Amino acid sequence: MNYWLMKSEPEECSVDDALAAKNATVPWVGVRNYQARNFMRDGMQVGDGVLFYHSSCAEPGIVGIARVASGAYPDPTQFDPTSPYHDSKSRKEDPRWLLVDVQVVEKTRNLTLPELRANPALEDLVILRKGNRLSITPVEATHWRLITRLLGTR
């Protein structure tokens, strides 16, 4: 069992949007970074824990607990010319971009970025490192336990 933090812009897909989806599950479309793709392809397993993070918004922070709900499969938006995620160089027989389904387990309060930064025990959290822009990052089990405790989940 591994743990991950996954960023989403709330204007694109908020935790509420995900909760409103069927089975509270959404396909994590739009990842266009090889390292992030490889985490989904090689690192994730169904059932892995996910911290649902809101980025590029007024109050960035962790807003929910989720789980990986599928294995990696081709992101259909790469083949859609009308999608902002369209990739004309990706070919159907050899898809460049993958996604996993993510199921929200529970919406939490917003554990904000300043709060995360204020906690010395979290200084090694990848997302807090300077210059980090990866939309999917691994989370250590100790960090997962601390964060879920701070969020007030079981």
Next chain:
DNA sequence: GCCAACGTTGGC
């Protein structure tokens, strides 16, 4: 809107 940090592209 600004800008630091980083990834990607493409000429050589």
Next chain:
DNA sequence: GCCAACGTTGGC
């Protein structure tokens, strides 16, 4: 393979 130019991310 190098590296400058460019585009993107994302907090502020």
